[in-house]
Amino acid sequence: MKPPRPVAPAAVTQTSPQDLVLSGAWTVRGIGELGRQMAALRLANTTQAGADATGIEAMDTAGAHMLQKLLLGLRAQSVQVRLQGLRPEFAKLQETVAQHLAEPARPAQATAPPPQTALETLGRTAQAALEQAVAQLAFVGESAHAFCIGVAHPARLRWRPVLYNIRTAGVDALPIVGLLAFLLGIVVAYQSAEQLRRYGANIFVADLVGVSMLREFAPLITAIIIAGRSGSAYAAQIGTMAVTEEIDALRTIGIAPLELLVLPKVMALVVALPLLTVYADICGVMGGMVMARAQLDVTFAEFLDRFVKAVSTTSYLVGIGKAPVFAAIVATVGCFQGFRTHGGADSVGRQTTHSVVQSIFLVIVADALFSIAFSALDL
């Protein structure tokens, strides 16, 4: 296509104290300099002025707006302006603009709220956090209620979405969970190798890797991966549905959104996460074994022999036992944040972020509480 017409930008020049010359393209692309030129005009000691508009070669509504602003500005200084030579088609445009600008057309800006004091900010943040905590508790309660109803009437539970969610959140996550757990096993073995070798306690790498992976690392890393992978997906999915009124549509059709959207996800994760944790246990220990042989000359057979003696079934069960709790946290936080979405695309992004941050935070808090409880119970 041709480049824009080679027309000079809009200009207003003052040829004498009473005379203005308007010229150029009074279009949205040409009026950039006009504001400064208009401000520089000095029509002193006069009540009459002439404006020659013959030189205006093009005009659109933005240009007409500027022209009208110029005329009104001069009138405010009680200068009467005679406009001459404006082409008839531009004059028509200018008239239309004049109708709009005659009344004060300043946009009603949203009155900016006064800046908050630190105390007010603190109070508002605390109130919002409290309100969210209460809402989240209510959501957990509602979900539990829906679950109880589901248990009482198993036929009403939606098994297909449960199985579907087990596949997407569980089976599809196997490669990433396995890889990360394997690497974590390598890291733990590698970090301890130096110390163990110094004391000639090479074989105890099996204790270290075994207990730390089975009790802590495997459940934690799995839950964190799933929070980032599935929890965020739940929040985004439900959030988008809320924005497009699909949630409201479900309600009006008489389907409880909790039953359709939340329960299958929670149930699927509660099943999938312990299984993933077992898988992460295996991969993590394998990583440790590989590292033990490379760094500490502990063969696989020696490692496994020691592993069976060092790691109690309790350690293993403690690790697996935490997984369903983590799963419930990740799934409910994800769904809850999804339901809190309102407005538009922005809100979906914000709630998704919240879901990941909060679920990881709560998972680690829960893990800490478990540690305290288990040590009190001597497990």
Place this chain on the structure above:
Amino acid sequence: MPQAATPPDTVIEVQQVSTRFGGHVVHAELDLEVRRAEIFALIGGSGSGKSTLLREMVLLQQPTAGHIRVLGVDLKKLDDAQTRALRQRWGVMFQHGGLFSALTVLDNVGLPLREHTDLSDTLIDEIAAWKLALTGLAPEAGAQFPAELSGGMLKRASLARALALEPELLFLDEPTAGLDPDSAAGIDTLVRKLRDLLGLSIVMVTHDLDLLWQVADRVAVLGDGRVQGLGTMPELSHMDHASIRPFFDGPRGRAAYAQAQHEH
């Protein structure tokens, strides 16, 4: 819009355009012409490819074969700079508004100006406010977010944004769909006013019979991948084709026809 040189009389030329999705044929060697400063409507049953054609005209989609020339430019032979320049010469109003939910209405309208001109922020706000006034929105609406607007206001705000860069060509996708009769009538007059005032060429996809009778200069009926009828509404009303008749027969078609007869 006033031009320095006399522009050609045709703003859009569709030549032998075919569009296929897999085995599904949407357009089969379709020809069409839109003239300068006319209000041109595309109608047709669901799935007749009107929206697809509109999307092809505004570079959101490529036809499988054939040529489309918009404002004298062949859409197939564009580099990036030309595409950008061409896009600034038209405005598109989407069926659901397409307003950015994170911005206020005023910022939505000002966005194209901020992006493509060197105007100051205050001036951009002023021009955006005046565009809102032009499309009949109260100044207070400018400070609101799209989610807070009613359907009619959304369409008006979307139209204001489409007009921000003073386009020569305006595309409207279902400008009155989902509006109450009052707002729809408001859009009718608005579309005509814009054409008369700014000399815009307007292409719209619509099902609204009143809009067709009251506003459209020429109407093209799409069916079976081709233009089955082309002309003013009174001309079309005498044509006898399976894809044209539904717009005139049936209670709604007859009522709109009767009203138009009454007014003329």
